[in-house]
Amino acid sequence: GSVIGILGGGQLGRMLSVAAARLGYKTHIYEPMANPPAADVAHAVTTAPYEDLTALEAFAKSVAIVTYEFENIPTTALDAIEAVCPIHPNRRALSVSQDRLIEKSFLRDLGLATAPYAAVDDATDLAEALDEIGAPAILKTRRLGYDGKGQARLKSVADADTALADMQGASAILEGFVAFSHEVSVIAARNLSGEVAAFDPGENVHEGGILRTTTVPARLTEAQRTDAVLLSAKILNALNYVGVMGVELFVTPKGLIVNEIAPRVHNSGHWTQNGCAVDQFEQHIRAIAGWPLGDGSRHSDVVMENLIGNDIDRIPDIAQERNAAIHLYGKAEARPGRKMGHVNRIAG
Numbered sequence: 651g652s653v654i655g656i657l658g659g660g661q662l663g664r665m666l667s668v669a670a671a672r673l674g675y676k677t678h679i680y681e682p683m684a685n686p687p688a689a690d691v692a693h694a695v696t697t698a699p700y701e702d703l704t705a706l707e708a709f710a711k712s713v714a715i716v717t718y719e720f721e722n723i724p725t726t727a728l729d730a731i732e733a734v735c736p737i738h739p740n741r742r743a744l745s746v747s748q749d750r751l752i753e754k755s756f757l758r759d760l761g762l763a764t765a766p767y768a769a770v771d772d773a774t775d776l777a778e779a780l781d782e783i784g785a786p787a788i789l790k791t792r793r794l795g796y797d798g799k800g801q802a803r804l805k806s807v808a809d810a811d812t813a814l815a816d817m818q819g820a821s822a823i824l825e826g827f828v829a830f831s832h833e834v835s836v837i838a839a840r841n842l843s844g845e846v847a848a849f850d851p852g853e854n855v856h857e858g859g860i861l862r863t864t865t866v867p868a869r870l871t872e873a874q875r876t877d878a879v880l881l882s883a884k885i886l887n888a889l890n891y892v893g894v895m896g897v898e899l900f901v902t903p904k905g906l907i908v909n910e911i912a913p914r915v916h917n918s919g920h921w922t923q924n925g926c927a928v929d930q931f932e933q934h935i936r937a938i939a940g941w942p943l944g945d946g947s948r949h950s951d952v953v954m955e956n957l958i959g960n961d962i963d964r965i966p967d968i969a970q971e972r973n974a975a976i977h978l979y980g981k982a983e984a985r986p987g988r989k990m991g992h993v994n995r996i997a998g
């Protein structure tokens with residue numbers, strides 16, 4: 651069969667590779683760091699930085715299509731690949747999700763609700779933004795943030811100086827603090843023929859900025875569930891998107907507010923591995939490889955728990971539990987905050 655190229659060799663690339671193999675494809679991983687989690691299960695691995703355009707070109711020539719497991723791919727790397735073969739999801743999806751300011755204005759232009767926001771490049775901007783938006787608020791770097799990194803919370807205007815210092819000179823946006831009751835996400839897919847499907851929304855709990863658990867079904871009314879799915883489809887269609895996307899939402903009494911989108915398979919979609927006939931990883935491969943989308947309807951209630959850092963030491967106990975499906979990423983060293991694996995506990 652043909653080869654699918656994946657930029658990024660972390661756990662998402664690993665699980666994409668496994669799904670691709672089940673559909674008869676080989677994968678070629680491109681990853682700057684040596685011995686990434688995906689290397690164990692991939693057909694080929696290129697270890698080179700994203701600045702190495704010669705390596706990127708050779709990689710692109712060895713595959714039929716390219717996809718990615720993380721969104722911070724430099725534009726020059728995209729150029730080098732796109733000259734050789736198609737990349738899904740497309741460039742617009744990447745550029746929108748790479749920059750929180752562009753992302754927010756894209757969502758707002760679609761008529762979707764976001765937190766109030768303003769661009770902040772210096773102390774004057776921040777003072778004006780705080781005037782307009784008020785406190786509490788969150789200052790976030792526009793680019794490169796994940797797992798709550800590159801963010802500073804402002805309880806009051808008095809926190810302005812320390813928050814700005816935390817940005818270390820990077821362009822940022824100030825977001826008004828959304829008083830949400832809980833957080834949910836939609837994992838949605840769109841294929842090459844424009845077919846769209848969404849998994850049941852999951853309810854997400856974060857700890858220290860990192861996803862801790864996802865529970866399905868989420869606490870949503872039927873109207874909220876429909877709204878969540880329809881607004882996600884609107885985002886995918888607007889981007890002419892191909893692949894799986896994660897759409898993070900805040901649930902408030904006034905309705906759903908879009909927090910951010912991720913143009914890739916998403917940690918909050920890991921429950922689908924044991925809750926659906928076709929999981930998010932297979933759905934992504936189907937979408938980008940020109941297949942019809944699979945049946946992602948939920949057959950079980952699931953609680954997904956991330957195993958972070960030393961949580962991995964609990965594996966002997968978790969292994970004794972009934973209905974606990976264990977997914978480990980093969981990472982040697984359990985550093986604090988590092989995602990080592992996850993467990994899907996199936997109800998009943």
Ligand code: ATP
Nearest residue numbers: 765788795796797798799825826827828856859910
């Ligand atoms: P991810 O790992 O999901 O990519 P991230 O670093 O991009 O995370 P966000 O998703 O923007 O960060 O924020 C992390 C968490 O912080 C959110 O899931 C939410 O709990 C909280 N948060 C972010 N923005 C706001 C906001 N405007 N109001 C209230 N809470 C917020």
Ligand code: MG
Nearest residue numbers: 795796797910
């Ligand atoms: Mg994010």
Ligand code: MG
Nearest residue numbers: 797898909910
């Ligand atoms: Mg997030």
